[in-house]
Amino acid sequence: MEKRLSPEEADVIFQEIIRKLPSVSTPAKLEELSLLALAMMLRRTSSKDLRDELSQQIREIVSSVTPGHSPEAVRNAMRLAVRGCIKVLQVAKERRQPRDTHLDTEKRLASVAEQGHQTSSGTAAKFTDKPIIAGAIAVAALIVLVGAYLGWSRKTDDGYDPNETTKFVEQIIQAAHGEAPATHMFGGPMEVSTMNGVPVVTARGVPRRVCAASGMRLVKKGLLSINGDTPTRISSAIITELCNKDEGDATIMWAATK
Template structure:
């Protein structure tokens, strides 16, 4: 897997995490993504710390609580998992620094035993061993990536895209006038004027809807999420902004 493919897969995972409704699946996919991102020996301490953070976050979701409480706890756990994955991407050492910090050990000749000769594999055998190790490592990464890709596909099928479409339509139509006082998720919806241009503001937007609708709104105009207008726009950045604050998100959108 190339670094570009790994980054694309990582962004897809971050974008989907807020839509997960099952705590076991949330923990599983977050830990799989960490294992994909932090595979090198020098990443082991960071990996252990982020695993602890994810496990602590999902442990806050209590099955015995009310459905509304569980939804709030899942939102908090999803935000924590997204932050842990972002930390994995930002804090891992680049390859050249890892190699400098952990140079290959120098080989030292072993003393020859007096009675038993040392078995030295011929070049062909040594080459076969190296190839076997590489194949095993690559196979492990491909299986991991395939499992994550399958999850993304499955999750896309169960995510209610209809809600996202309706929300985007409600935001876009609000600038035409007669906007309802509240959007479909109950938060305040209003249209204000900034510099003579209509701007739609929506409070109380569930993070998963914020993340799912963000790129669609960006294609139609200018978007701010939780008070931040990103200079670079991607699904991963919008998802991170939607989960930046505790609770629901707020957005501002101006048409092109």
């Protein structure tokens, strides 16, 4: 029997898709994954109108990436399209109808009561843990499938060099210790100020792909702000969203705490 994903399970996969969208290299893959994430976020029948509206926005955004231009022009168009799709998905997350947890609880209790008339207590006990295990396996399997579809190995991404992230993080940390160049390795301005005696490094003009990758490393070593926002919860998806929030490249502020 097909197992429906719970809202929590769907949200896990939604966040994974968001986190990996910047690594997508083709318009077709961007559109398909964005629509998949949208469908997971707006699954209710009552959300159909909003889902249709935002689906059309995603298709229009992706259609702006036209072949026939130079590779650099296509890459720039893809970056803009990825940012646009992430913004649409953020809108979906903000406007989705909240789940009626009271109603869900009543349905679950009614279901349990109905099943209780059909099965013995021993049989019910035997299956108590299996839905949880099955759900975890289903989520893990779906994440693996989404990952395989995306091509999670960033080594194949156009223009991405994992060494960039390592070098950039090292440059930020060194700047906090008094070795701050006028510009960082990507050419944007870098400056160091002091707040309550703590050095605060500000790097502007950071490519979004580097912002997302380096943000997770920096947040483990100190206080991080991206494009003026400090994440209240730490996850790759949230940091990626913040890196793609504004037009152009990102601005990172960081202060060491470790």
